[in-house]
Amino acid sequence: METTIKTKKTRYMNPYIGGVLLGLVLLAANFISGRGLGASGAIKSVVVATTQTVAPKYAEKTKYFKEYHEEHSGSPLKNWLVFQMLGVIVGGFASGALAGRLKFKVEHSPKITSRRRLIFALLGGIFFGVGSQLGRGCTSGSALSGMAVISFGGIITMMAIFGGAYILAWFFRRNWI
């Protein structure tokens, strides 16, 4: 439908409809593959694969990588989550293309500089990377997928993630509001 509204308001999907669709994707993952969705696990696979390629001797005698191979067979990149994350990039790109949101930019509050935003993005990524290893999964793999299968650990991780962010929100408010 043609509209005459000139504002550049970005249109997003209704969050409850989006939530139901997300739930159906997660249900499909459980029905088809017997597991939930994830993200940080794919990063772990890439970390293991690159270390094995660059420093095979180091990886062979280091405990973290040895334990990875006790839990996973085959090449670390031939992994369910790696394929799923490649899909996420394609799906995200397709959605952004359809909605006209493809654009290189640093998104930040007008009250802070791009530089400050990028420094905090890097720090946040580092913290999330470390935390996701301790939590055995991130917001997707541990919290969301854990909720779907009523996992105690998943629900605890979820409460700790959101609780932790709320506790610290006051200290970082200048970055966002």
Add this chain to the structure above:
Amino acid sequence: MGPLAVNDIISPNTNFFLAFVIGIGFGFVLEQCGFSSSRKLAGLFYGYDMVVLKVFFTGGVTAMLGLLFFSLFGWVDLNLVYVNPTFLTSAVVGGLVMGAGFIMGGFCPGTSFCGAAIGKIDAMIFIVGLFIGVYFFAFGYPMFETLYKSGSMGSPKISTMLDLSDGVFALILVVIALGMFYASEWVEKKFPREEY
């Protein structure tokens, strides 16, 4: 019948291909809901945009109810579906560290890939941070190992621990979710913000 891959109804390679298709759905839905924007995600913590809570809990509850119904109809054997193991101490500490990462970085791992896919440079830098964090954990593993393995409890379901059936727990969670949706709509009116 289900899970198809566990019951060898589909081959491992078909399973990988379907993982890719499922990922497309996952990324598409996240981006459509606005999860490619850190300022929208961070709204949850300041009350100006509760989209994360709405999508997250609607998604979790939908999948949970779906699995319970699929099990009831005999379409999926819940004993073959992966339940995340619980290492209580590690889960709590890891969750808090992730919370710190969330409020600083404005993304979580899945959403950062969505943001990067549509060109958000802050999301790409967040991903660089993720890799640094995981490398740091891998190389510093001896330092983390005790914590990582502490509080092991197997893979309990919260319903079992509360001595409730899965269905009753699911009902409680649905009621909690509806309460939170109601509260979210109220909070958004209370802390409104201009277009961001």
